[in-house]
Amino acid sequence: MLHPRLTDQNWWRSAVVYQIYPRSFADSNNDGTGDVRGMTDHLDYLEKLGVDAVWVSPWYPSPLHDGGYDVADYKDINPDFGTLADADEFIAQAHARGLRVLIDLVPNHCSSDHPLWQAALAAGPGSPEREMFIFRDGAGENGELPPNNWGAHFGGPAWHRVTEADGTPGQWYCHLFAPEQPDWNWENPRVADMFDDILRFWFDRGVDGFRIDVADAMFKHQEFPDARVDPATGLGTVSKYEGSPIWDMPAMEGLQRRWRTVADEYADSDLGPRVFVSEAYLPGNRRIKYLAEGRLHTSFNFELLESEWSAASMRVVIDQSLAEHATVGAPTTWVLNNHDNIRTVSRFGKDPSGLDFTRGRDRFDPHLGERLARATTDVELGRRRSRAAAMLMLALPGGAYVYQGEELGLEEVEDLPEESLQDPIWLRSNHTIRGRDGCRVPMPWSGTQPPFGFGQDAEPWLPMPAHWSELSVEAQGEDPGSVLELYRTLLDERRRNVALGEGPMEWDESPEQVLSFTRGDLFRCVVNYGPEPVPVADEVIVASADLLVEEDQVLLPQDAAVWLQLD
Ligand code: NOJ
Numbered sequence: 001m002l003h004p005r006l007t008d009q010n011w012w013r014s015a016v017v018y019q020i021y022p023r024s025f026a027d028s029n030n031d032g033t034g035d036v037r038g039m040t041d042h043l044d045y046l047e048k049l050g051v052d053a054v055w056v057s058p059w060y061p062s063p064l065h066d067g068g069y070d071v072a073d074y075k076d077i078n079p080d081f082g083t084l085a086d087a088d089e090f091i092a093q094a095h096a097r098g099l100r101v102l103i104d105l106v107p108n109h110c111s112s113d114h115p116l117w118q119a120a121l122a123a124g125p126g127s128p129e130r131e132m133f134i135f136r137d138g139a140g141e142n143g144e145l146p147p148n149n150w151g152a153h154f155g156g157p158a159w160h161r162v163t164e165a166d167g168t169p170g171q172w173y174c175h176l177f178a179p180e181q182p183d184w185n186w187e188n189p190r191v192a193d194m195f196d197d198i199l200r201f202w203f204d205r206g207v208d209g210f211r212i213d214v215a216d217a218m219f220k221h222q223e224f225p226d227a228r229v230d231p232a233t234g235l236g237t238v239s240k241y242e243g244s245p246i247w248d249m250p251a252m253e254g255l256q257r258r259w260r261t262v263a264d265e266y267a268d269s270d271l272g273p274r275v276f277v278s279e280a281y282l283p284g285n286r287r288i289k290y291l292a293e294g295r296l297h298t299s300f301n302f303e304l305l306e307s308e309w310s311a312a313s314m315r316v317v318i319d320q321s322l323a324e325h326a327t328v329g330a331p332t333t334w335v336l337n338n339h340d341n342i343r344t345v346s347r348f349g350k351d352p353s354g355l356d357f358t359r360g361r362d363r364f365d366p367h368l369g370e371r372l373a374r375a376t377t378d379v380e381l382g383r384r385r386s387r388a389a390a391m392l393m394l395a396l397p398g399g400a401y402v403y404q405g406e407e408l409g410l411e412e413v414e415d416l417p418e419e420s421l422q423d424p425i426w427l428r429s430n431h432t433i434r435g436r437d438g439c440r441v442p443m444p445w446s447g448t449q450p451p452f453g454f455g456q457d458a459e460p461w462l463p464m465p466a467h468w469s470e471l472s473v474e475a476q477g478e479d480p481g482s483v484l485e486l487y488r489t490l491l492d493e494r495r496r497n498v499a500l501g502e503g504p505m506e507w508d509e510s511p512e513q514v515l516s517f518t519r520g521d522l523f524r525c526v527v528n529y530g531p532e533p534v535p536v537a538d539e540v541i542v543a544s545a546d547l548l549v550e551e552d553q554v555l556l557p558q559d560a561a562v563w564l565q566l567d
Contacts, residue, residue: 002270005052005098009272012209012297012399013331014501015052016491017102019403021339022059022081023067024442024462027455034442034454036082040090043097045473049407050491053100055211055277057339059087063113065180066424067339067440069213070111074198091206100208102277107195108217109181117182121162125171134174134185136224146172149226150246151235153177155428176217176238176246178424186218186251192258199262203274209263209297215278215290219252221245240282248282256295277333284324291330298333300401304393305335308354309385311513311529318396325398331502334393336386337403343439344389346412349382350375383409384559387486387544388527391561392515394490395525397505402487405443408471409483412438413462420462437462446474489542493563499523518566527561538564
């Protein structure tokens with residue numbers, strides 16, 4: 001019998017989706033690495049938390065040169081994470097609890113361990129096998145120079161020269177990320193056919209949808225012109241300026257429509273049509289065209305994640321996001337955290353407090369990460385602000401994403417020992433830029449010693465801070481003032497309150513450092529960013545911090561938020 005919540009085919013318009021990073025969620029077989037059974041074991045936790053869906057970051061066979069975003073087989077499970085049978089069980093158990101399941105599609109590139117890549121290397125220039133990837137002869141007299149100036153995301157050029165079977169230096173191939181991630185050639189219809197087949201393989205297993213990795217990258221300008229030079233590297237920039245030969249090419253539209261047709265083939269199935277969320281770090285006005293009729297359903301809206309902690313900045317973000325999405329009739333999503341960005345608790349505890357607020361800038365700019373990493377962090381301040389930010393996010397129209405550990409108020413682990421770092425950014429920057437491992441440290445579940453119930457006693461793949469004993473699920477479950485209890489309360493209210501999720505919102509008049517808005521006639525959210533306390537006149541549903549009481553007046557203090565029930 002289908003869980004009653006799964007009968008709603010519009011679930012994605014207002015869903016709260018919980019991101020699982022499988023390697024770091026729960027280690028059921030005590031080998032130091034999270035796995036699919038660990039995920040299944042903790043579905044009760046997610047059900048109780050009150051989310052509507054999960055998104056599972058890549059769980060495919062992979063040498064993990066980029067944490068699994070280097071896929072060696074799109075139709076199987078990494079043996080270190082489990083088996084296809086485990087995945088089937090996970091999907092079935094999630095559905096039994098009314099939770100939808102999204103998984104990750106990585107269509108721009110695969111792993112250099114992928115059999116088709118190995119076949120391409122073996123087959124030699126001009127072969128149909130090489131046509132699956134982007135091979136070009138080098139420039140220079142003997143082909144000794146890369147075909148153009150494009151730079152790769154994790155550092156260095158986006159081209160790598162292969163050695164041909166006879167041992168001579170050969171052609172170059174394109175990789176927008178690490179050299180171990182060769183880009184597929186989307187001009188070749190065989191690639192599109194292969195991905196249709198991958199989509200159906202997982203849809204047939206009951207997956208509700210896909211998150212599309214670098215959804216603006218697949219097609220490249222076929223004359224392969226140089227990109228604008230990035231003065232910092234001397235290479236073609238990875239930034240997504242209008243007219244870039246790499247990003248957001250017009251051919252994306254046809255591919256999106258094709259994928260939508262495949263998802264819509266499932267319209268008559270029990271679970272209904274399947275859905276997509278695209279990951280494209282583009283400015284809103286360019287990103288929302290992906291959501292036009294017949295294209296994709298939703299797109300990550302990273303504007304809150306990029307915003308500094310201020311009323312002015314967040315108000316601009318909210319107004320622009322809602323206005324842009326209204327033009328295509330698609331719901332917006334909201335994101336504060338994911339596995340690629342410094343966690344809110346640390347981000348909002350720094351000065352400056354956001355990612356660079358320059359819209360359209362490239363997200364993987366490693367130097368930005370370094371600048372942030374160097375700023376000192378006031379974790380308590382950051383946690384206080386993160387609680388308020390969660391209240392803002394979950395009160396806004398549309399859907400939201402919660403990244404594992406966000407609901408525990410975990411901070412970025414900024415002092416991981418260098419020998420433990422695994423992010424390709426660390427390797428490819430010659431160990432000068434630490435990268436993203438600090439937000440990927442395993443989840444603390446219980447107990448007083450690492451690995452805090454992540455596994456039993458095996459050393460986790462990244463070390464866990466000793467003080468996370470206080471932040472474990474077990475520790476927080478007993479504390480009504482904990483971040484976890486706050487998230488549970490917010491998600492419970494969100495599910496019960498019809499004014500929340502998709503729908504209209506109205507701004508109230510408020511002081512400059514305050515955001516105040518209503519949803520329907522009965523619900524108000526107020527966030528106070530400034531030092532001046534704000535009077536609270538209505539009935540409090542939930543507050544992110546202790547309210548002040550002065551001369552019979554209830555006041556909302558700085559860096560705090562409140563949800564109110566109106567008469
Ligand atoms: C975006 C993913 O979120 C990130 O983790 C990965 O490194 C790149 N895409 C490349 O696949």
